[in-house]
Amino acid sequence: MKTDLLKGQLRRTLRRDLWLTLGPAAVLIGLAFAVTFYFVKPAPPKTIVIATPQDEGGFRYFARKYAAILARDGITLEVRPTKGSLTSIEQLTDEHSGVDVAFVQSGIVGAEKAANVVSLGALSYVPLWVFYRGEPIEDVRGLHGRRISVGPAESGTRSLALTVLKANKVDAAPTELIDLGREESIEQLKQEKLDAVFLVSTADSPLIQKLAAVPGIHMLSFSRADAYTRRFTYLTRHVLPRGVFDLAADVPAQDVTLVAPTANLVAKDSLHPALAYLLLRAASEVHGSAGMLDKTGEFPAPMETGFPLSGEAKRYYQSGVPLLQRYLPFWAANLVDRLWVMLVPIIAVVVPLGRAVPALFLWRVRSRIVRWYARLKEIELQLDENPGREALGEMLRRLDEAEREVNRIPMPLSYSENLYYFREHIEVVRRRLLRRLADAPSTVEQGVTAVG
Numbered sequence: 001m002k003t004d005l006l007k008g009q010l011r012r013t014l015r016r017d018l019w020l021t022l023g024p025a026a027v028l029i030g031l032a033f034a035v036t037f038y039f040v041k042p043a044p045p046k047t048i049v050i051a052t053p054q055d056e057g058g059f060r061y062f063a064r065k066y067a068a069i070l071a072r073d074g075i076t077l078e079v080r081p082t083k084g085s086l087t088s089i090e091q092l093t094d095e096h097s098g099v100d101v102a103f104v105q106s107g108i109v110g111a112e113k114a115a116n117v118v119s120l121g122a123l124s125y126v127p128l129w130v131f132y133r134g135e136p137i138e139d140v141r142g143l144h145g146r147r148i149s150v151g152p153a154e155s156g157t158r159s160l161a162l163t164v165l166k167a168n169k170v171d172a173a174p175t176e177l178i179d180l181g182r183e184e185s186i187e188q189l190k191q192e193k194l195d196a197v198f199l200v201s202t203a204d205s206p207l208i209q210k211l212a213a214v215p216g217i218h219m220l221s222f223s224r225a226d227a228y229t230r231r232f233t234y235l236t237r238h239v240l241p242r243g244v245f246d247l248a249a250d251v252p253a254q255d256v257t258l259v260a261p262t263a264n265l266v267a268k269d270s271l272h273p274a275l276a277y278l279l280l281r282a283a284s285e286v287h288g289s290a291g292m293l294d295k296t297g298e299f300p301a302p303m304e305t306g307f308p309l310s311g312e313a314k315r316y317y318q319s320g321v322p323l324l325q326r327y328l329p330f331w332a333a334n335l336v337d338r339l340w341v342m343l344v345p346i347i348a349v350v351v352p353l354g355r356a357v358p359a360l361f362l363w364r365v366r367s368r369i370v371r372w373y374a375r376l377k378e379i380e381l382q383l384d385e386n387p388g389r390e391a392l393g394e395m396l397r398r399l400d401e402a403e404r405e406v407n408r409i410p411m412p413l414s415y416s417e418n419l420y421y422f423r424e425h426i427e428v429v430r431r432r433l434l435r436r437l438a439d440a441p442s443t444v445e446q447g448v449t450a451v452g
Helices: 002-039 059-071 085-093 156-167 182-190 206-212 225-231 273-287 311-319 323-327 330-383 389-407 413-439 443-451
Strands: 047-053 076-082 101-105 117-125 128-133 147-149 176-178 196-200 217-219 236-240 256-260 262-268
Touching (some): 047 085, 059 101, 085 117, 117 273, 117 311, 128 156, 128 206, 128 256, 156 196, 182 196, 206 217, 225 256, 273 311, 330 413
Parallel strands (some): 047 076, 147 176
Antiparallel strands (some): 236 256
């Protein structure tokens, strides 16, 4: 029965020691992980919303290609049609629109007000095409006084067209500017209801190539293209070679000099970094091949877009795809990238505590015995004072009491050597006491000695 009581006491004491030792350590580890979780990047969303102008730059075609590529990594690209690049930017800046990224044309008036928008890079050249009827002209100045379609009200085409027309001071009366969509503008030009049409599209567009072959419709060659590129830095000069559209029919019939903004991929500055890299990889796959104006590997590129280049885009253009995404699937790379931060509390807290906790537990166990060494030392110091037989007996009694009390201390088996060491030390002091007691004179002998 007594043994069972001792075992129960031992278990209760050990549990208390473990709680007192492991409790603070668990709290510290929990706090360290809680602080670290605050800095862990959240998982990227499974759906991205992209704003896509319908009548500009072949953006609808690009959006379909992006959606197919992102689907391979489990990301859904939701395409939201807009009236033009200006509308796309407005939706991107609206926190409640749900739009994450957008295709836009460079050089949009008012784009500088979009403070939370960053660029992921330019995707391709999208030349400004000016088709017109009548006698051949050398530059935009020849359109003065004509009926001109400049594109829908919120489109990038209209923004660029007005910029060019105003620079040449041909935007005021008697020039008549009309806001029409692409298909309607082309149809009215064919029917001779319009004198000129401004369009922004890639050189590979079948619509542009067909319109260039229509009899009676001319394609404007910008004779002062270099001047435009100096005035408007987002424009670049290109030469469309004679016959490139149709060698047999010799379309166009002469070299055509063009000025071109770029199609760009822009995003909210809060876009998840993993999705930014995924979009950049898709851009390289879609836009990396050669075109009529684009060279192989020329796009995507960190060109002038009117928006600051994002940090992810800078690293992508400097170093390429992140290391993890080169060798791991997207979901695995993202998981590892998010969880590596957890190494910080493991290294900074868990590892040191892994060494400190056992030492602390050992200190708690030993402290129950160590305090009895004070009594043992006290007895030894009193021995040096040459006590009498009665004092020696009292000291022996105190030593036996200390041994009994120490034997009752709950002690894990793995730390039992501490208990036996103390008992050996008690035995050393006991032997000294017994020798002194054997040599000490009795009380009677002390009295006789005193009388004599």
